Amino acid sequence: MPRVAAHRKLSGYYQNWWLYLIAVGIFFALHNTTIPGFKPIAQDTLAVFGVAAFLWVTNALPIAITGIIVLLLLPLSGGVSSYATYAYFGNSSVFFVLGAFILASPIMRSGLSTRIAVQLMARFGNGPRSLFFSLFCLSTVLAFFVSEHAVAAMLFPIVLEVVQSTKVSADEKFGFAAFLSMGWGAIIGGTMTLLGGARAPLALGMLQSISGKYITFIGWTLGVAPIVLAMLVIAFITILYVSRGIKIDLSGAHKQLVEHNTGLGTWSKREVLTLLVLGITVVLWVSVGHRFGLDAIALFGVLLAFVSGVARWREVEHDVHWGIFLMYGSAIALGAALRDTGAAAAIVNHILNIGIHSGELIFIFLITTSFVLTELMSNAAAVAVLMPIGLALATHYHIDPRAIALGIATASGLTFLLPVSTPAMAVITSVDYV
Numbered sequence: 001m002p003r004v005a006a007h008r009k010l011s012g013y014y015q016n017w018w019l020y021l022i023a024v025g026i027f028f029a030l031h032n033t034t035i036p037g038f039k040p041i042a043q044d045t046l047a048v049f050g051v052a053a054f055l056w057v058t059n060a061l062p063i064a065i066t067g068i069i070v071l072l073l074l075p076l077s078g079g080v081s082s083y084a085t086y087a088y089f090g091n092s093s094v095f096f097v098l099g100a101f102i103l104a105s106p107i108m109r110s111g112l113s114t115r116i117a118v119q120l121m122a123r124f125g126n127g128p129r130s131l132f133f134s135l136f137c138l139s140t141v142l143a144f145f146v147s148e149h150a151v152a153a154m155l156f157p158i159v160l161e162v163v164q165s166t167k168v169s170a171d172e173k174f175g176f177a178a179f180l181s182m183g184w185g186a187i188i189g190g191t192m193t194l195l196g197g198a199r200a201p202l203a204l205g206m207l208q209s210i211s212g213k214y215i216t217f218i219g220w221t222l223g224v225a226p227i228v229l230a231m232l233v234i235a236f237i238t239i240l241y242v243s244r245g246i247k248i249d250l251s252g253a254h255k256q257l258v259e260h261n262t263g264l265g266t267w268s269k270r271e272v273l274t275l276l277v278l279g280i281t282v283v284l285w286v287s288v289g290h291r292f293g294l295d296a297i298a299l300f301g302v303l304l305a306f307v308s309g310v311a312r313w314r315e316v317e318h319d320v321h322w323g324i325f326l327m328y329g330s331a332i333a334l335g336a337a338l339r340d341t342g343a344a345a346a347i348v349n350h351i352l353n354i355g356i357h358s359g360e361l362i363f364i365f366l367i368t369t370s371f372v373l374t375e376l377m378s379n380a381a382a383v384a385v386l387m388p389i390g391l392a393l394a395t396h397y398h399i400d401p402r403a404i405a406l407g408i409a410t411a412s413g414l415t416f417l418l419p420v421s422t423p424a425m426a427v428i429t430s431v432d433y434v
Contacts, residue, residue: 019060026050031077037350042343044079045334049343049388052334056381057373063381064323067330080337088333092295093205094325099298100195103281104146105319106310110270113142113154118261121158128174128246135159135181136236140189145278147197148190148413152424155182158260163433165256166248175433177243183428184235184416190424191413192228193221194294197422198380202328203409206335206387211394211401217285217294223406231414274310277301324380331384335391344392351393359397363407366390370411379412379422386412 030047038046048070055066071089075082107113120138121131135155142151159182163175190196194204194217204220207213215223281301289297305311338344356362366386373382390404415422428434 016058016060019055019058023051023054023060026054027073035346037346039342039346041079042341042346044077045074045337045341045343046347048073048077048079049334049338052330053385056378056385059378062323063327063378067323067326067328070330070334071326074333074337079341079343080333084340085333085337088209088336089329091205091209091329091332092293093201093208093332094328095295096194096205096298097198097201097328098320098325099295099302100201101147101320101324102302102311102316103278103298103305104150105316106270106274106305106312107146107278108150108154108319109312109315110268110274110310111264112271112274113146113151114158115261115264115267115271116142117155117158118257118264121162121257127250128177128243128248129240131162131250132177132181132239132243133236135178136185136232136239139182139185140192140232143186143189143196144193145195145282147195148186148422148424149197149427151186151190152183152427155186156427160431161256161260165252166250167252168248172246172433173243174246174248175431177239177246179428179431179434180239180242181236183424184239185232186424187413187415187422188228188231188235191224191410193217197413198324198328198378199383199412200409202331202380203383203387203405205328205332206383207391207401207405209332209336210339210388210391213401213405214290215402215405217289220406223402224410227410270310273308274305277304277308277310280304327380327384331380331387334384335388338388339392344388347389348392348396351389359399362393362397363399363403366393366404367407367411370408371414374412374415374422375417379415382412383409 027047027050030050031044035043035046051073052066052070055061055069056063061069071085074080074085117138121134123134139151139155142154146154159178163178166174168174191200194200200220204215207215278301281297281304284292284297284300285294302311306313338347351362356365366389370382370386373385386408387405390408391401393399394401394404413422415425417425
């Protein structure tokens, strides 16, 4: 069976052979064709950027493998030396994400997140609308501290249990509204802090490496809060509209949740210590993150988790998506290379020749592009493609580069249409109720 599964996976990659040929064609076309305004070294880097953008947009390869291709091509193309490429890879944001992902493991493994979810729903989910509201708020708040796809995966079996206990059919609106409440809450909540997903730390890392600017942990949250709060209100009003007219008895579902909650027993030592470690880490991020660095505090939190015993390496090895760090490092390296070789400036000059003179229009263009791209590719990949160009445009149009980072990262996180856009959407669209 494992051999058959592996063969099918490889067959899937082989079926994309024509996309690989296009990627090769893009590289040689950009590498060998003389483009006005581009120095040879800038054109070398542009060729790598073209290949990366194409592979990220088409999802022809896993984003980690595309990251390896970027790290290989940057020095081979002649645009950037091997030393500079790997030095860019060591950006502090990579280690911040590493720490955040490791800390998420004991939150789920200890049962802390499940206990919070079940207790909240058992207490406030008595009627359909109150159930939707508790689900919506729960997934939103959890996504402040854990990546949105982890929240969706964690709450999915609980929501499915509740919906199935009501005996509703797949074509009724109750199940649809329940899963929308979970998914939309996680997606919007995940944009509120630097912990809710991959895109925000990546944007912050590229902001630091390319422009030298920095946004604190609390500064990021305050910057996106007005957008997040507005989107939360709009989304829940939409859910209420979708679920209008629902009349269903939730007594059976409520009883099942209460039994589930009782079955959890008293708080375990691991749950208490996990909550304590998370609380200490978040307080340090908010209070002294600008002084010691978000990455150092994240690694300190990881050390506390292992020393206290709440994190276990075998579980961490299984829970952390290690390939994302290859994508992170390669995207940051590529963005810095575009800046240092002059490729980003040359791209901006070509955009300026179109005749757009308004910084506001450029900002709207970047936000709109981010919205569109992130429905067709992973949101982290959308950030990797747009940030180098956006930051270069910020210089010419006198836009604060921090606004560019916040705008692109937030827009790329608000994905509500296609399963490919984010794992949270893939989770909720996998059931018959949606």
